Amino acid sequence: MKITLEIQRFNPKKDKEPYFEKFDVEVEKTFRILDAFVFIYRNMDGSLGFRKSCAHGICGSDAVRINGMEKLACKTLVQDVAEADGDIVRVEPLRHLEIQKDLMVDQTTFLDKFKTVKPYFLPREVVKEKEYYQSPAQRKEFDAATKCINCGACYSACPILDKNQNFLGPAALVHAARFVFDSRESGLENRIDVLDHADGVWSCENHFECTRVCPRGIPITKLINLTKRKIKKYREERGETSQDPGKKG
Ligand code: SF4
Numbered sequence: 001m002k003i004t005l006e007i008q009r010f011n012p013k014k015d016k017e018p019y020f021e022k023f024d025v026e027v028e029k030t031f032r033i034l035d036a037f038v039f040i041y042r043n044m045d046g047s048l049g050f051r052k053s054c055a056h057g058i059c060g061s062d063a064v065r066i067n068g069m070e071k072l073a074c075k076t077l078v079q080d081v082a083e084a085d086g087d088i089v090r091v092e093p094l095r096h097l098e099i100q101k102d103l104m105v106d107q108t109t110f111l112d113k114f115k116t117v118k119p120y121f122l123p124r125e126v127v128k129e130k131e132y133y134q135s136p137a138q139r140k141e142f143d144a145a146t147k148c149i150n151c152g153a154c155y156s157a158c159p160i161l162d163k164n165q166n167f168l169g170p171a172a173l174v175h176a177a178r179f180v181f182d183s184r185e186s187g188l189e190n191r192i193d194v195l196d197h198a199d200g201v202w203s204c205e206n207h208f209e210c211t212r213v214c215p216r217g218i219p220i221t222k223l224i225n226l227t228k229r230k231i232k233k234y235r236e237e238r239g240e241t242s243q244d245p246g247k248k249g
Pocket residue numbers: 060147148149150151152153154155170171174213214215216217218220
């Protein structure tokens with residue numbers, strides 16, 4: 001079948017504004033959108049900027065917006081987004097991050113926010129001999145949060161970031177949850193200030209857009225809500241008040 005890819009182009013070195021360029025490509029229904037990018041790059045326009053690495057949904061580098069929804073180009077088949085000959089498929093870069101070129105965005109801000117939640121193991125206690133023990137049930141508590149591939153799809157889809165660019169964003173909160181709910185971890189203790197904050201978990205208004213687009217099926221909004229609950233309990237146990245705006249109002 002023949003489809004038209006309408007791709008947002010922008011080269012900050014020469015363009016004042018992003019614009020759309022159309023590419024007519026001959027594809028099979030079972031081709032991936034990433035295959036179409038590669039075809040365009042090799043045969044039509046070698047200046048097209050896009051990222052890819054694994055091409056199998058593992059590295060998270062090719063997240064873009066396809067027909068307005070965040071997806072991995074390597075996991076999206078033509079038949080998922082086009083039905084018939086002549087269909088137009090619109091492709092744009094992720095939102096909330098600076099465009100480097102065409103479909104490539106600068107992830108610096110996104111990754112800097114990860115660092116603030118200390119996304120690494122801070123043990124609850126030092127076990128001098130043998131390994132840390134953890135039951136299958138305890139492991140299940142944070143299993144979903146380990147599946148993140150840092151693709152940025154949730155960060156782009158989040159409507160809160162439209163109005164508050166300081167919001168940590170869904171992915172950083174998923175990484176926080178990975179440690180907060182790990183029985184071997186110090187959990188909230190080392191992360192409470194950044195999480196119990198107006199720009200931390202309390203910015204989330206349960207729009208569920210992040211959960212809707214996550215290519216790894218992570219229940220992001222649920223994890224954020226569980227973290228909110230854990231923060232309230234943590235504060236209550238210490239006779240403190242959380243930064244929950246609902247509480248203060
Ligand atoms: S939580 Fe999901 S959508 Fe967000 S960065 Fe991780 S894998 Fe991507």
